[in-house]
Amino acid sequence: MAFGVCTSALAAQRASPLHGAYLHVDDVADSGTYYIYRYRVVNAPDSRGGLAMFSVDVSAPRGTGFATLPATGGFDHGAGYPQVDLTRFKDHVQVGPISPPNWRAILGRGATLAWYGDHGGFEGDIDSIAPGDSLSGVALRSPYLLGIRRSWGVPTFKSCCTEPRPATASREAEHPQSSEFELESWTVGPSAHPGGLNLTIIRADLQQVCGALRWIADGAVCGPLQATLARAAAAAQRGDRSAATDALRGFVDALDAQHGPGKPVNDNAYWLLKVNGEYLLTHM
Template sequence: MSFRVVLALWLAVLGVAASPLAGQTLQRDSVSGDFILEFTDIDGVHHRMVVEPRDKISPRMAVAIESSGAGYVYRYALTNEIGPRTQQPIGVVLLPCPGGDPSLSVEPAPGWNASASRTARQPECEFSFRTAWLEPGQSVGDFIVRSAWLPAPASAWVFGRAKIASLPVSFEIVPDTVVEILENIQGSYFNSIGGREVHTLVPARSPATLDNPSSGLSVIRSDLDRACGELGWITNAGVCRSLEAKLEAAERSLERGNTNSARGQLGAFLQELEAQHGPQPGKHVSDNAYWLLKINVEYVLNRL
């Protein structure tokens, strides 16, 4: 499949002029999964490079969230599942993290490093291997993020170990756009075309967002819509309708000033969420949906 359009859009985001694209093509081999990059150097010589991306992995992330003092502990577990596309060990995990939370801290899993950056354009929590690549079929737990912020859906980016591409000519005569393309394929960046996106939960919601219970329930209803829709975290339409009805009833109770009824309706919401959560047959609420809705609803409930 051709990536010319993706390449053009990506370069436009970087503010690179369209003209350097002349003589440059980027395609992905459907068999190997590698990128084929062709370009003309500054001296007018044409080159063809095979570039291995860092997405030949099958990452699965799980998260559990617990209250701890004035904040929350997010515990992530990561598996590199065995599958037809799994050819690399995993070595880097990027999570978007709240730049506005001074209490933010991270702790690595055994054999890994952890760091939190608040200065980048996209504040990030990075976990990277130290002594233990995550080979196909292996799992590792206890990547920990501590934050005062509430959970919200977000995308983590996960990267495998790839052979570093070597430039066929001197760096000085390689167009800047080609260098940027290589970095985007083999670097560790959010929205990289060379990594794997994984939907998860991160501390991305300031508690102030839910301090007003009425507006807070509106935010939670949007979470429920996403969990039942694009994210696919709740797999039964009847369960979605039932949970939505309880949230709407609580909203109407608050509009009438009846906080006792709202408490009861949110309590019923949490009871159904609990009953529908789990890996057993007939359960329809995933871990991500469970923690997203439970933590946020409990926060609102504690303010009624």
């Protein structure tokens, strides 16, 4: 799933050099106390510049708080500094970033967890992801279950912003900011589910996965998966726990059968639906 169209006013005149970037879920593992989300970040081959920063939404409903887990690598947590005004911060799920060498994580007021190159160069011009290249070793820890999350990518300064805007009567010539060329997409990340995870949420996620996200693009696979979840929901509604469990187990088994190289269920869809489905199997 590529990042969407850049929507800044400047972008109406100059397109983002990023033609596609992916925060791709490679694996989600249960440590017993929290989940470990492992990602691979990919810059599309037809991009015209490096990917300098990428981020994922980790916001949560008001009242959730600002707790974190231990981080691996450099980490700046805005809400964790003494005497900050927490009313200016959005609550976030509990999270602990894991960063590869020469990359650093930051979690600021807007509850987006971002990684950026912190070793040499300006705006990621040295530590960045080149077109057609990828970065592994990016991960996070969180006790929260999976959900569909927004993500963003920002290009290097060199690839977008070395040409200044012309001066006008009201301002001097100035360079644009790399963030003006950020592109938005969707990934999987830790999410708050008020009221608890249930079959209604999993069915809604599957609808998005088979619809606009196209993480499962084959309708011949989506149809049976949706029908199986519908049977599970109907059984649960009439209080038939055994039938609901059997249907949900069949759903998870079908995901396993349709996931892998050359198969229609991509990694984002697989981990989202499998982990949440297995969680419900043990809590029905």
